[in-house]
Amino acid sequence: MSNTNSLLTIKDLHASVEEKQIIKGLDLDIKPGEVHAIMGPNGAGKSTLGYVLSGRDGYSVESGSVTLDGEDLLEMETEERARAGLFLAFQYPVEIPGVSNLEFLKASVDAQREARGEEAISSADFLKEAKAACKQVNLPVAFLKRGVNEGFSGGEKKRNELMQMLLLKPKLCILDETDSGLDIDALQVVAEGVNSQRSADRSFIVVTHYQRLLDYIKPDFVHVLSDGKIVKSGDASLALELEAQGYSWLQKEPSEDELEG
Amino acid sequence: MTEQIDKALAREYEAGFVSDVESETFEPGLNEDVIRRISGMKGEPEWMLEWRLGAFREWLEMEEPDWALVDYPKIDFQSISYYSAPKSMKDKPKSLDEVDPELLRTYEKLGIPLIEQQMLAGVAVDAVFDSVSVVTTFREKLEEAGVIFCPISEAVHKYPDLVKKYIGSVVPKKDNYYAALNCAVFTDGSFVYIPKGTRCPMELSTYFRINEQNTGQFERTLIVADEGSHVSYLEGCTAPQRDENQLHAAVVELVAMDNAEIKYSTVQNWYPGDENGKGGIYNFVTKRGICHTNAKISWTQVETGSSVTWKYPSCILKGDNSVGEFYSVALTRGRQQADTGTKMIHLGKNTKSTIISKGISAGRSNNSYRGLVRMNPGAEGARNFTQCDSLLIGDQCGAHTFPYVESRNPSAIVEHEATTSKVSDEQMFLCRQRGLDPEKAVSMIVNGFCKEVFKELPMEFAVEAGKLLEISLEGSVG
Numbered sequence: 028m029s030n031t032n033s034l035l036t037i038k039d040l041h042a043s044v045e046e047k048q049i050i051k052g053l054d055l056d057i058k059p060g061e062v063h064a065i066m067g068p069n070g071a072g073k074s075t076l077g078y079v080l081s082g083r084d085g086y087s088v089e090s091g092s093v094t095l096d097g098e099d100l101l102e103m104e105t106e107e108r109a110r111a112g113l114f115l116a117f118q119y120p121v122e123i124p125g126v127s128n129l130e131f132l133k134a135s136v137d138a139q140r141e142a143r144g145e146e147a148i149s150s151a152d153f154l155k156e157a158k159a160a161c162k163q164v165n166l167p168v169a170f171l172k173r174g175v176n177e178g179f180s181g182g183e184k185k186r187n188e189l190m191q192m193l194l195l196k197p198k199l200c201i202l203d204e205t206d207s208g209l210d211i212d213a214l215q216v217v218a219e220g221v222n223s224q225r226s227a228d229r230s231f232i233v234v235t236h237y238q239r240l241l242d243y244i245k246p247d248f249v250h251v252l253s254d255g256k257i258v259k260s261g262d263a264s265l266a267l268e269l270e271a272q273g274y275s276w277l278q279k280e281p282s283e284d285e286l287e288g
Numbered sequence: 289m290t291e292q293i294d295k296a297l298a299r300e301y302e303a304g305f306v307s308d309v310e311s312e313t314f315e316p317g318l319n320e321d322v323i324r325r326i327s328g329m330k331g332e333p334e335w336m337l338e339w340r341l342g343a344f345r346e347w348l349e350m351e352e353p354d355w356a357l358v359d360y361p362k363i364d365f366q367s368i369s370y371y372s373a374p375k376s377m378k379d380k381p382k383s384l385d386e387v388d389p390e391l392l393r394t395y396e397k398l399g400i401p402l403i404e405q406q407m408l409a410g411v412a413v414d415a416v417f418d419s420v421s422v423v424t425t426f427r428e429k430l431e432e433a434g435v436i437f438c439p440i441s442e443a444v445h446k447y448p449d450l451v452k453k454y455i456g457s458v459v460p461k462k463d464n465y466y467a468a469l470n471c472a473v474f475t476d477g478s479f480v481y482i483p484k485g486t487r488c489p490m491e492l493s494t495y496f497r498i499n500e501q502n503t504g505q506f507e508r509t510l511i512v513a514d515e516g517s518h519v520s521y522l523e524g525c526t527a528p529q530r531d532e533n534q535l536h537a538a539v540v541e542l543v544a545m546d547n548a549e550i551k552y553s554t555v556q557n558w559y560p561g562d563e564n565g566k567g568g569i570y571n572f573v574t575k576r577g578i579c580h581t582n583a584k585i586s587w588t589q590v591e592t593g594s595s596v597t598w599k600y601p602s603c604i605l606k607g608d609n610s611v612g613e614f615y616s617v618a619l620t621r622g623r624q625q626a627d628t629g630t631k632m633i634h635l636g637k638n639t640k641s642t643i644i645s646k647g648i649s650a651g652r653s654n655n656s657y658r659g660l661v662r663m664n665p666g667a668e669g670a671r672n673f674t675q676c677d678s679l680l681i682g683d684q685c686g687a688h689t690f691p692y693v694e695s696r697n698p699s700a701i702v703e704h705e706a707t708t709s710k711v712s713d714e715q716m717f718l719c720r721q722r723g724l725d726p727e728k729a730v731s732m733i734v735n736g737f738c739k740e741v742f743k744e745l746p747m748e749f750a751v752e753a754g755k756l757l758e759i760s761l762e763g764s765v766g
Contacts, residue, residue, distance in 0.1 A: 083717050105720040115721050121714040125736030134732060135722035142723065174736065175718075191722065 033094075034059045034230050035199055040091035042079045048089070049075040051255030057199070060227040064241055064266060065234045067252035068274040073234045074118060076252070077201045081115045082108050095199065110142035112198030116188040116205055123175035128187065129157060131175045132194055139195060160193040163223065165216050182213035189220040200224070201232045206240040218243030238270035304529030304559060307394040307499050311418065313372035316502060318365050320344060323472055326371050330441045330475075333448065339456070343471030346462040353465055356627035357656045357688055358596045360533070360570065368535060370473045372418040372500040387423055391415075394497065412437055414478045414494045416507055421476045426490060433489050435519075436481040440508055443479035450481055454512050458541040458576050458604070466537040466572040466598075470506045474539070477507035482517035482548070491746055496525040496538075498558075498569070504535040511541070513548035513583075520551040520746060526593070529559050531567045533595060542577030542585055546607065549584045550577060553745050554601075558593035563651070565623030568595025575599065581607030581636070588744045591618040591626060600658065602631035605639035605670075612641040615741040619734075620653035620685070629659035629690075634667035634700065643674040646738050649685035656688040663700035670700040678708040679737050681730070709737075 035057040042050040049072045057063055067073050078086045080093065082105035093100040095111055103111065123131065137147040148156075154171075161168050164186040176184050185205055192200055202221065206214055221231065221244050233244055241249070241263065249265040250257045253274065259265065314322060323344055327337040352363070374388060395415055412426035414437065421439030430437050436447065443451050461471045478494045498505045513519050525536075536558060544550050552575075561568025571594035577585040587601040603612030614630035632641035641661065649655040661672045678687035693702050711733050719729035735742070 081721050083721075084713060105717065106723050106725050109721050109723040117718065121712065121718050123715055123718070123733055123736055125739035126732050131719075131722075131732070134724055134728065135719075138723040138725070138728065195722065 032058060034061075034096060035100075036092075036094045037080075038092045040079070040093060041089040042075065042086060042091075043089060044075060044086055049255055050079060053091070053252075053256055055250070055257065057230050057232070059198075059230055060225070061248065062225065062231040062233060062244065062246045064244075064246035064249045065232060065252050065257075066236065066238075066249060066266060066269055066274075069236065071252045072255045073236075073252055074203055077115050077203045077232070077234060080108075080201060081105060081113055106138070107142075109195075109197075110139050114192055114195055114197035114200045116185075116192060116200065116202045118204040118207055120176045120179075120184040120188055122177050122179075124177050126175050127172050128175050129154070129171040132157060132171075132191060135191070136194055156194060157190075160190045163193060164189045164220050166190060181208040182210065185209060185213065185217055186220075189217055193220070193224065196229075198228065199230050199232070201234065203234050204236060205233070206235055206237060214240065215243060238266045241266045303526035303557060305397065307390055309374045309388065309390050309394075309417075309499065311372050311500050312375050313500055313503060314369045316367050316369045318368070318370060318473070322370055326473060326475060329371060329373075330444070332441075332444055335448075335452065336444055339461070340472050340474075343461040343468050344473075347465065347468035347472055350462065350465045350468055353598075356598050356658070357654060357690075358598060358625040358627050360596050360625075363535060363570070365469075367502070368504045369500070369502050370504060370506070371475055372503040373420040373475075374417060391417060394499070395495065412490050412492050414439060414492075416476050416478075416494060416496045416505075418475075418498060418500050418503055418505065421478075424478075430489070430492075434483040434486055435488050436479065437492050438479055440477045440479040440510060441475070443510075447479070447481070450512065451479065451510070454510055454541065454543055455508075456541075458543060458578050459539050459574050464574060467539050467574040470508060470537050470539045470574070473504075474506045474508040477509045477538070478511075479509075480511040480519065480521065482511075482513045482519045484514045485516045486514075487517065488519040491520050491522055493522040493524070496523070496536075498525075498534060498536065502532065502534070504537065506536075507538045509538070509540040510543075511550060511552070512543045513545060513550050515545045516547040517545075518549045521553070522746060523552070523554045524557070525555075526557050526559070529562075529567065533561075533568055533570055535570045535572070536594075538573045538575075540573070540575040540601075542575075544577060544579045544583035544585050544610075546581045546583060548580070549586075551586045551746075552577070552588070552601070554587075554589040554591075555745075556589065556591045556593050556597075559595075560593045560622060560624050561595035563622045565595065568624075569593065570595065571597045571599060573599040575601035576604065576631075577602070577612075578604045578606055579610035579612060579639075582609045583607055584611040584613070586611075586613040586615070586744070587630065588613075588615040588741065589617070589628075590738075590741070590745070591616070591628060594626070595624055597624075597626040597628050599628045600630055602633070603641065604633045604635065605641065605667075606635045607639075608636040609638045609640075610636055611639070613744075614641075614643045614645070614659075615744045616645045616657075617648070617738045617741045618646070618655055618657075619648040619650075620655045621650040621681075622653060623651070624653040626654070627656045627658055629657045631660040632662070632672055634661075634663045634670040634672070637666065637668040637670070639667055639670045641670075641672045643672070643676075644740050645674075645676045646741055647676070647678045647687055648681065648734055648737065649678070649687050650681035652684045654686040654688070656690060658690040658692075660692040660694070661702055662693075663695040663697045663702065665696045667697045667700050670697065672700075672702045674702075674704045676704075676706040677737070678706075679734065680708065680710045681734075 037055040414424040558569035647655040
């Protein structure tokens with residue numbers, strides 16, 4: 028595996044949650060503009076990988092290295108990783124009552140601009156951008172004034188995540204089971220939003236349990252994560268194979284525990 | 289995580305400086321002679337002195353209340369000085385030019401410039417320093433509208449009939465221990481009278497500052513809004529950082545005549561003591577308003593200071609169709625203790641009250657909401673809605689809710705909702721994952737929690753309140 032011009036390089040990563048080892052020697056290399064799908068059974072460590080990369084409290088790295096754009100990601104605080112261009116779209120976005128979406132988004136954008144030595148964006152300019160982003164993800168503009176995720180339906184929350192991504196313009200987006208809880212129409216909207224953001228300088232890690240999402244977001248690579256390791260990698264056709272055969276042929280001895288995740 | 293949040297909340301107490309002002313301060317101690325001296329300093333008429341002495345005699349018979357969920361050593365009332373005034377105030381400066389520049393500087397440092405040209409247009413200020421009013425701005429402009437806004441010590445001389453009629457009419461002398469003490473020893477405060485049918489042309493504001501050591505501040509505010517009038521009044525307070533506890537026992541009385549409306553907002557930022565609970569102000573305050581027919585009184589308070597707070601701004605809804613509101617944010621951290629809430633006493637028909645209380649506890653603090661809603665037999669068709677929300681930050685603080693409901697009219701409706709929540713790890717993670725540092729994340733989450741109350745504050749105060757909670761209101765467009 029070559030590191031030249033890689034956006035993200037993960038080497039032999041071991042990580043645990045509450046002293047339980049979940050990631051057990053994971054390697055991954057992502058170049059700018061690539062879309063990598065990570066599939067696998069429940070409990071394989073898919074969501075954990077997203078949390079470890081974004082630096083969530085309680086997720087500790089035991090060994091291995093991760094670089095983003097050549098910088099040591101593991102040395103950075105959670106917010107520094109975000110400012111370095113890492114974005115995580117949550118599987119279950121949390122509510123922040125009373126804090127308007129607009130206020131939250133502008134504060135986030137400004138924090139990232141500040142880290143780059145730029146001035147805060149003017150309120151008028153930001154409002155314009157935010158309205159355009161709403162339109163793109165098919166959310167009424169009124170959602171900007173509502174509390175962050177407050178009373179949103181499952182689909183609205185996911186679209187709200189996508190809107191944040193559009194405004195923050197990250198280098199690396201991790202979509203954590205973005206398809207869960209979405210009907211087919213909502214799934215299409217989200218997928219279109221993601222596809223519109225694909226570019227030569229933006230990469231994606233699409234974490235999903237089902238192949239369905241990959242019908243809409245075509246990955247360059249598909250990896251199967253099982254028991255904390257990537258056990259198989261391939262192109263988009265691997266996803267179809269998994270859909271047809273399930274995960275069991277890749278797993279040695281799945282425990283009850285892992286299946287329930 | 290808790291550590292980060294605590295750090296975020298551990299802001300410096302910016303108002304903690306001491307002003308170098310030469311003061312005339314009474315020896316500590318409390319007896320009838322001290323009361324006569326206070327009255328003498330103010331050159332009060334005999335009736336006022338008699339009123340004070342009456343209250344003092346009642347107070348001697350009373351017991352300090354101990355029902356609140358606060359814990360503090362017994363106060364030695366003989367160790368407190370009951371009067372302190374800057375010497376320069378003795379000759380009663382006639383204009384701002386004659387006021388000691390050090391006093392003006394003090395208020396300027398607190399962000400309250402008293403030079404009218406520098407002030408926020410539309411806010412008149414009465415500045416009370418220890419036991420006296422230093423200056424009241426914009427008085428001529430207010431007088432044109434017939435509005436009286438002056439120190440209460442002056443009102444006793446200039447408007448004795450109004451003062452005599454209304455003082456003690458809402459909070460009787462022997463209402464409670466601290467109110468009785470205040471009646472005996474009050475030194476200054478503000479008096480407001482809005483004539484019939486007048487809309488006060490500007491916001492009125494009193495800024496209380498305790499400066500002198502070992503001194504209590506006992507101010508008294510009386511606001512009378514005559515029929516069909518309207519006034520919005522703001523109150524702010526700070527004190528230097530000192531190791532000893534200081535007592536602040538105020539009384540505020542509001543009278544809203546028929547169809548009148550009074551909006552009373554407080555941003556309380558008395559010195560809260562250090563993180564181990566050393567020093568700080570004991571804030572034992574009685575605030576009450578009476579609403580006549582169709583009148584409305586709205587209390588909004590943001591309580592961030594004091595080491596101990598004991599305060600229940602209340603409404604007596606005497607007239608039919610009158611409305612009482614109470615919006616409160618109380619933030620406690622370190623070792624602070626707050627027992628605060630309201631009383632809504634429904635006497636008239638179709639009276640309505642709304643209570644929105646937001647308690648935020650952090651550190652090792654204790655934060656209690658205590659509220660009474662009483663529907664008297666005559667309160668036909670009366671309604672109350674109460675919402676009490678508590679937000680816990682960390683795992684060593686306490687939040688308590690003590691709602692009392694007494695309904696003696698079957699047609700009255702009382703609703704109570706209460707929630708307790710925490711600043712969750714998920715919320716913090718979401719904010720940080722979007723690039724916000726933990727301090728900003730906490731203040732944003734807390735700000736969101738308080739939004740329903742902040743929106744009730746006049747603009748100038750909303751900004752101050754936001755700053756107090758270390759909240760940047762940047763980006764609040766839309």
